[in-house]
Amino acid sequence: MSEMMMQQAKNDKILSLMSMEDGAALPDGERTRVVAVASGKGGVGKTWLSVSLAHELARSGSRVLIVDGDFSLANVDLQLGLAPRYDLVDLLSGTCRLEEAIQTYTSGAMTRGKTPLIFDVLPGRSGLSSGVGLERGSADRLLLSLRLLRRYDVIILDLCAGIDVVTRHLSAVADRFFAVTTEEPTALADVYAVMKLYARDRRAVGGGVDDCQVVINQAASHRSGRRTFEKLFTACRSFLKWEPELAGCIRKDSRVPSAIRQQKSVVENYRLSPASVDISRLADTVRKGFASDGVSARRDLRAG
Numbered sequence: 001m002s003e004m005m006m007q008q009a010k011n012d013k014i015l016s017l018m019s020m021e022d023g024a025a026l027p028d029g030e031r032t033r034v035v036a037v038a039s040g041k042g043g044v045g046k047t048w049l050s051v052s053l054a055h056e057l058a059r060s061g062s063r064v065l066i067v068d069g070d071f072s073l074a075n076v077d078l079q080l081g082l083a084p085r086y087d088l089v090d091l092l093s094g095t096c097r098l099e100e101a102i103q104t105y106t107s108g109a110m111t112r113g114k115t116p117l118i119f120d121v122l123p124g125r126s127g128l129s130s131g132v133g134l135e136r137g138s139a140d141r142l143l144l145s146l147r148l149l150r151r152y153d154v155i156i157l158d159l160c161a162g163i164d165v166v167t168r169h170l171s172a173v174a175d176r177f178f179a180v181t182t183e184e185p186t187a188l189a190d191v192y193a194v195m196k197l198y199a200r201d202r203r204a205v206g207g208g209v210d211d212c213q214v215v216i217n218q219a220a221s222h223r224s225g226r227r228t229f230e231k232l233f234t235a236c237r238s239f240l241k242w243e244p245e246l247a248g249c250i251r252k253d254s255r256v257p258s259a260i261r262q263q264k265s266v267v268e269n270y271r272l273s274p275a276s277v278d279i280s281r282l283a284d285t286v287r288k289g290f291a292s293d294g295v296s297a298r299r300d301l302r303a304g
């Protein structure tokens with residue numbers, strides 16, 4: 001390994017330890033969890049999933065921020081019908097302050113605690129190459145300052161499809177990594193490639209692969225989604241010696257494209273539609289996963 005690469009690996013480790021340290025010092029309820037949503041292929045539904053998950057987590061009272069980290073096709077703001085004045089690029093170039101770049105989305109619905117359902121959005125900008133938009137160092141600083149704000153329970157990173165260096169890095173340092181795919185063989189092959197790199201990158205920053213979970217989106221049915229997952233599972237077990245977990249299957253639902261066209265939320269407007277029901281179940285899994293992280297962290301502390 002070259003000296004530069006070794007230094008980079010060391011920096012990665014320090015930053016990831018800093019984030020863990022930051023979290024470890026806080027009571028579980030106050031820790032910011034970063035969830036990265038990634039895929040190999042574009043168009044599998046990452047942005048829709050990020051936005052819908054944000055809704056569901058906010059509904060149960062979590063303070064949520066979505067960061068639009070897709071610098072090739074940024075469209076979180078489009079799906080939410082926001083018209084942001086500033087974006088991530090303005091923030092990173094110093095044109096605006098963090099407070100100015102973050103927008104609050106008000107859904108019009110209420111949370112389970114009977115308060116208005118809101119969450120925050122840090123909009124992205126489309127059509128940039130990674131070199132222009134976001135670099136590793138600035139991505140790290142941004143993530144760290146967002147964690148240190150201690151204003152959010154969950155930060156959802158809606159990432160680019162594929163394996164550029166910044167996307168890989170953000171995936172590796174997140175607390176949870178959702179590898180999203182559809183049932184299409186090409187999407188499946190591409191997400192396998194992403195997971196293979198994730199396993200390598202994750203180990204390089206001192207983390208484990210247990211924090212990666214697979215989401216099968218646009219599944220013909222739960223049974224068919226599970227069968228698709230099993231193919232991926234078998235490939236990972238055979239070639240990577242890793243048995244990944246399934247976070248959930250989201251069924252293909254004609255309400256999704258029509259709601260996106262109308263800039264409406266499926267989970268708000270069609271609560272009983274198949275995709276809404278599945279997203280709501282996924283949000284429960286996310287919440288339970290975080291709660292059990294807390295339990296195991298407490299157990300580790302007691303054991304230490």
Ligand SMILES: Nc1ncnc2c1ncn2[C@@H]1O[C@H](COP(=O)(O)OP(=O)(O)O)[C@@H](O)[C@H]1O
Nearest residue numbers: 042043044045046047048218251252253256257
């Ligand atoms: N569960 C689903 N059922 C039906 N269509 C879906 C579903 N999820 C996503 N889509 C469709 O896929 C398109 C691409 O979704 P998007 O979130 O923009 O993908 P990505 O961010 O991965 O590129 C959406 O416009 C929507 O029409």
Ligand SMILES: [Mg+2]
Nearest residue numbers: 046047070073
């Ligand atoms: Mg997208």
